Amino acid sequence: MTTGSASPAPGSFLELRDLRIHFPTEDGLVKSVDGLSFKLDRGKTLGIVGESGSGKSVTSLGILGLHKGGRAKISGEIWLDGEELVGASQDHVRTLRGKKMAMIFQDPLSSMHPFYTVGKQIIEAYRIHHNVSKAVARKHAIDMLGRVGIPQPDRRVDSYPHEFSGGMRQRAMIAMALSCDPELLIADEPTTALDVTVQAQILDLMLDLQREFNSALIVITHDLGVVAELSDEILVMYGGKCIEYGTADDIFYRPEHPYTWGLLGSMPRLDREPTERLMPIKGTPPSLINVPSGCAFNPRCPYRERTGGKATTEVPQLLETEGGHLVRCHLPREERRAIWENEIKPMMEVQ
Amino acid sequence: MSHRADKGGEGVNAPEALLSVQGLQKHFPVTKGLLKRQIGAVRAVDGVSFDVRQGETLGLVGESGCGKSTTGRLVTRLMEPTAGKIFFEGHDITHMSQSKIRPLRRDIQMIFQDPYSSLNPRHTVGAIVGAPFRIQGVQTEQGTKKAVQEILELVGLNPEHYNRYPHEFSGGQRQRIGIARTLALKPKMIIADEPVSALDVSIQAQVVNLLEDLQNELGLTYVIVAHDLSVIRHISDRVAVMYLGKIVELADRKSLYDSPMHPYTNALLSAVPIPDPARRKDRERIRLQGDVPSPLNPPPACRFHTRCWKAQVICKTEEPPLAELAPGHQVACHFPENVEQATAPAAAKVAQNVEEALHPKKPVV
Numbered sequence A: 001m002t003t004g005s006a007s008p009a010p011g012s013f014l015e016l017r018d019l020r021i022h023f024p025t026e027d028g029l030v031k032s033v034d035g036l037s038f039k040l041d042r043g044k045t046l047g048i049v050g051e052s053g054s055g056k057s058v059t060s061l062g063i064l065g066l067h068k069g070g071r072a073k074i075s076g077e078i079w080l081d082g083e084e085l086v087g088a089s090q091d092h093v094r095t096l097r098g099k100k101m102a103m104i105f106q107d108p109l110s111s112m113h114p115f116y117t118v119g120k121q122i123i124e125a126y127r128i129h130h131n132v133s134k135a136v137a138r139k140h141a142i143d144m145l146g147r148v149g150i151p152q153p154d155r156r157v158d159s160y161p162h163e164f165s166g167g168m169r170q171r172a173m174i175a176m177a178l179s180c181d182p183e184l185l186i187a188d189e190p191t192t193a194l195d196v197t198v199q200a201q202i203l204d205l206m207l208d209l210q211r212e213f214n215s216a217l218i219v220i221t222h223d224l225g226v227v228a229e230l231s232d233e234i235l236v237m238y239g240g241k242c243i244e245y246g247t248a249d250d251i252f253y254r255p256e257h258p259y260t261w262g263l264l265g266s267m268p269r270l271d272r273e274p275t276e277r278l279m280p281i282k283g284t285p286p287s288l289i290n291v292p293s294g295c296a297f298n299p300r301c302p303y304r305e306r307t308g309g310k311a312t313t314e315v316p317q318l319l320e321t322e323g324g325h326l327v328r329c330h331l332p333r334e335e336r337r338a339i340w341e342n343e344i345k346p347m348m349e350v351q
Numbered sequence B: 001m002s003h004r005a006d007k008g009g010e011g012v013n014a015p016e017a018l019l020s021v022q023g024l025q026k027h028f029p030v031t032k033g034l035l036k037r038q039i040g041a042v043r044a045v046d047g048v049s050f051d052v053r054q055g056e057t058l059g060l061v062g063e064s065g066c067g068k069s070t071t072g073r074l075v076t077r078l079m080e081p082t083a084g085k086i087f088f089e090g091h092d093i094t095h096m097s098q099s100k101i102r103p104l105r106r107d108i109q110m111i112f113q114d115p116y117s118s119l120n121p122r123h124t125v126g127a128i129v130g131a132p133f134r135i136q137g138v139q140t141e142q143g144t145k146k147a148v149q150e151i152l153e154l155v156g157l158n159p160e161h162y163n164r165y166p167h168e169f170s171g172g173q174r175q176r177i178g179i180a181r182t183l184a185l186k187p188k189m190i191i192a193d194e195p196v197s198a199l200d201v202s203i204q205a206q207v208v209n210l211l212e213d214l215q216n217e218l219g220l221t222y223v224i225v226a227h228d229l230s231v232i233r234h235i236s237d238r239v240a241v242m243y244l245g246k247i248v249e250l251a252d253r254k255s256l257y258d259s260p261m262h263p264y265t266n267a268l269l270s271a272v273p274i275p276d277p278a279r280r281k282d283r284e285r286i287r288l289q290g291d292v293p294s295p296l297n298p299p300p301a302c303r304f305h306t307r308c309w310k311a312q313v314i315c316k317t318e319e320p321p322l323a324e325l326a327p328g329h330q331v332a333c334h335f336p337e338n339v340e341q342a343t344a345p346a347a348a349k350v351a352q353n354v355e356e357a358l359h360p361k362k363p364v365v
Helices: A056-063 A090-096 A118-129 A134-147 A166-178 A196-213 A224-230 A248-253 A258-265 A333-349 B068-075 B098-106 B125-136 B143-154 B159-163 B171-183 B201-218 B229-235 B253-258 B263-271 B313-317 B344-358
Strands: A014-025 A028-040 A045-049 A073-080 A101-104 A184-188 A216-221 A233-238 A241-247 A318-322 A325-328 B017-032 B037-053 B057-061 B083-088 B108-111 B189-193 B221-226 B238-243 B246-252 B323-326 B329-331
Touching: A014 A056, A028 A056, A028 A233, A028 A241, A045 A056, A045 A224, A056 A073, A056 A184, A056 A216, A101 A166, A118 A134, A118 A166, A134 A166, A166 A196, A196 A216, A196 A224, A196 B263, A216 A224, A224 A248, A233 A248, A233 A258, A241 A248, A241 A258, A241 A318, A258 A333, A258 B201, B017 B068, B017 B221, B037 B068, B037 B083, B037 B221, B037 B246, B057 B068, B057 B229, B068 B108, B068 B189, B068 B221, B098 B108, B098 B125, B108 B171, B125 B143, B125 B159, B125 B171, B143 B159, B143 B171, B171 B201, B201 B221, B201 B229, B221 B229, B238 B253, B238 B263, B246 B253, B246 B263
Parallel strands: A045 A216, A045 A233, A101 A184, A184 A216, B057 B221, B057 B238, B108 B189, B189 B221
Antiparallel strands: A014 A028, A014 A073, A233 A241, A241 A325, A318 A325, B017 B037, B017 B083, B238 B246, B246 B329, B323 B329
16 A cells, blocks of 8 residues: 555546545544545446445545545545545645536435526536536536436426426436536435435436446445446445455455445345345444444454454454455455355345 | 223224224315415325234335325324224224323334434433333333333343433434334334334344344234335235325235236336346336326326326226235236236136226226
């Protein structure tokens, strides 16, 4: 892991190197993101999975530079298309937001301005980055609304956010995010507030648009189903750290971290015969102020006894097991694979 | 509580049905102007009928605005129904007065969705879980505190946390407090409105397992209202799918999920993301057009016809009745799917029912 701003620009479109975002509070230092590194190319989709408080949303806001000027202490490097963003000025990052990178937020009602029409909000964003007349920008806004599937876009462009249904608002939000053709799109729980049939429409739409614009997409969610639909690669976060990283196949067919097993086991699935019981993870996610010593997952891990006491004393390294599949666990690789093949997998598949 | 003794006094329904709902309606008036002239009504629930048998779990599933939560609240009498009947253990409780319904509240309890807003932040856990004893004037052998601590232990909370406040607990633990409160008076039936949707995945599984354990241990009957089709499949014995205030399909779990008959159920099931990356290439998803229409002005006849790919002229003019097309499998559709997969002995009856559903002798209003 390289440190210092002197390191060379990476080959990937987006690269995070040892990103740390800490918030000092009265109760102590909240280590929301604690040493996160990953790469992402254009045209690819990364899914970030984790429970509430695992640091996934803080990461995305950090990439967009929205923690700058606040109380957050940020260190590490964020490289976007050959530019380092952690050290960059607030004003500079602001010019990148919207054009180079954009975000789709979870709750479209609270992330749109209720006082302005949907069209005006899209036009405003477009005109900041493009020196065009209002009429041209308006035409562009109508065009974008039509592309995300809003009926009668030339009429709806003058509607207010409250006049849209939840699904349409989320579409308008996507139109706004895509209006300047961003190369990096971050979607933070894009479908959590939506019904399943609308969720399906939005997921299809995001896939189509990503193909069309060839953008890099980061999808942040707690829903493993959504991640499986969209992602090429998946990063599982726990306690501010990446605990497992791999291709979608790695995570769903060959997961090696006990937390990932727990997530897969806690989820009832429609594609398999119903199991008698779900296999939940015991306990609750840790507080980010008092992250358990050693492996952050150790109080909830059923296999902590098998690590020879290392679980509580030593923070495990994020190590490669095979072909780019990274796991942060003290258990030896063979043992992890044996547990998955012999204990967890049969339990999940058995009736 | 003499009404408990004479079972079947007004026994109109099958003896095993603990709860029976017939033609239940709830219309919320929409008023305008100074004189509050009524200009319309939101038909949140518009003619819903179902039975809940002793010891089973009925899942009510549907998208937002379909009336599933309102149905739950009507059954617990937290809202006054506009029309229809609700029978609990054979007694008509539809318009029972508050003083008469109070003893019945022991038997029907409710778990709410949001564990943050459903617990009074100024009361201790002991006071919250002990409140039912106080309100109902129930005397316990070793005092309320002991009884409360036993319940806390039953739902997996530390009994020593008796004097703590809700803010000291996590979301999952708060939901356990809510469950403990409903269990205090040993109810017969629990209505749970989205009991796990506010919780993290790993905590969801804990609470789902807890609900199942409690059912086995205490012989509870559940009505679970949720939007998550996979959770509903896991927990329910029978499932009712609602759309715009009506039940469109009602069947036991296996036949509903294996061979759904209503196009809407099919669309719902195909829309659920499957956590299996290999499936995404070859699966076919039914893309429904548009959004759910407003319940203020629902489409005439079959309410799904505006989004249905099978819709014909008849769907816009005649409302399909909720007919039993296979044993225990009721569907309200003119052009149901998977009918041929119904079991052989029922085939003849099915054909007849389809015939009736397609060409009713009398036009259905």
